[in-house]
Amino acid sequence: MASFTSLLTVTFLLGIIPILRRIRRIYINYQLAKPTGLHIIIVPLDPYGIVWQAGSRLFTPILQHFDWCRILDLSWTWEDGSIRHEKYGDNFIVVSPAMNVLYTSDKFAIEEVLAKRKIFVKPKLYETLDMFGKNVDTVNGEEWSRHRKITAPCFNERVSGFVWNESIRQSQAMLAQWLSQPGGRISKMVDDTRIVALHVLTAAGFGVQHDFVSGARVTAPGHKLSHRDTLMILLNNIITTMIVTPHESFFDKTAMLLGPRLKGILLALKEFRQYTNEAMASERKLLSEERGSLKHNLMSTLIRTSDQAKTDGVQSAAKLSDDEIRGNIFIFNVAGHDTVANTLAYAFALLAIHPEVQTWVVEEIDQVTRDANTPEYERAYPHLKRVMAVMYETLRMFGPVPQIPRGITTPNIPLTISCPDSTASSSSTTVLLIPPNTQVNLNIHAMHTSPSAYPSPKVWNPKRWITSTAPATQPASSLSSILQNEKLVHMERGFAPWASGPRVCPGMKFAQVEFSAALATVLRRAWIAPSIKGGGDAEETAARKEVEALLRDSHHIGATISMKRPEDLWLKVTRR
């Protein structure tokens, strides 16, 4: 009996130790990556408070209590509330026992790191996202070139058209539900944008269309969960899923000891594999019957491109294995879900508390969509420039990917960084040799809120993204000519919510089309105002303050920036 107990103990320890190691590694990486906590001390101020505490009284005590973390060359300056390093501007090196971390929000350094994908590589942490197979997001070098080449055609114009139509369909249903609430008061806006994003992904990703309200709950024959619920469980629990997956068989064996959440994740892992296998089989059947060309979703394009390469006898460099196809389909879902959903949710809330911006953007939406019941992608989308300005400005301040980590392939790589007072015209730079075992963290959020690049960076002002091409001497006379002369500002550097360089987000257009369709669909028919629980008409000022506070109370947990208390966000939606 005693030996049986020791055997059990040893087996348990053998299973648990790697899991604990993994949890520790993820925790350390999370600590190093998040913009709140210890490392915020090196991040310039955030206008809406995501890293606001960087400048607070917390700064000194935190530094003193973490003696395992040494900050090199401490000489800070304060500038409009932001912390800057006298010598290196926005660049700092933090040394910890786990690894060195170089943080930078310098736009030149960020551009250089993102341009040199072979030197600055995705760190190992990304491999935890290989749960269904390697994919374009997690691999490096030649392997990445192969994945990128095969996945790129997934994001073609036909898919964009499909994303547009499905986003309109979903948003119309979402709006109908909002308008049917008593007094138009809604408190589940954030959940609803997540449903829209998920349904657009399942439709554009797999060709599986769901109804906003009911279709989601349909469980396919032979399954225990609906396709939507399967994805919802995995995406809502992405960090736990990343920890559990490598030890799936161990957890399967100990399933009776697990709580409902872990059991749900294990089931969802199996269901996702089964759903993806079925979708792949059905797609291949259609292809063999030569009916595949009728479909234009990510899955069909991926299979077609990959299988075509196999039948053409192209060298192995141009093919993906079935595991890799599954891995890529999964990563599209991870990368394309909360990113778009949160951007939309922040935009709706920001528009509610900025009625003047809402009026400005509605002017354009009304003009562009006035002749069509359901606006067509090709005719409407390119003209929604103010809508895109709302997206850019929301991403600038609440971009879902506030930091991009990179590893280095060899020590002493030179990185050119600009000095604090340098501008695009004066190139005062320093070359930093990156020490071994250093992770480079590109602080995109800090770059987006730098006062040198963005005047009044704390102000949410979509109008900063629009210029007019009309000659100053001949001001436009009508709204339609004003709109025609408007163009989106293009920033060469200093704005990278989708990253930049060769690994720029391939889903950028997908996200832009979805965002534009959803925002235009809602604002075409409705007006959004801030609200508070319980309502009442004297609510406007209090409600605005409440919504502002909720937006400020955002955090970077899980995959993206999100509101800490989304359930407390109340809006009032009325038909216009």
Ligand code: HEM
């Ligand atoms: C507002 C929405 C989005 C934002 C802000 C965003 C942002 C980003 C960023 C910053 C990266 C680079 C990450 C890194 O290099 O570490 C990235 C990569 C990626 N994104 Fe997006 N993304 C969005 C939407 C989407 C959508 C809708 C999809 C797909 C349907 C998608 C798929 C991907 C993939 C596959 C990669 C990896 C590309 C590679 O490494 O070659 N993203 N995204």
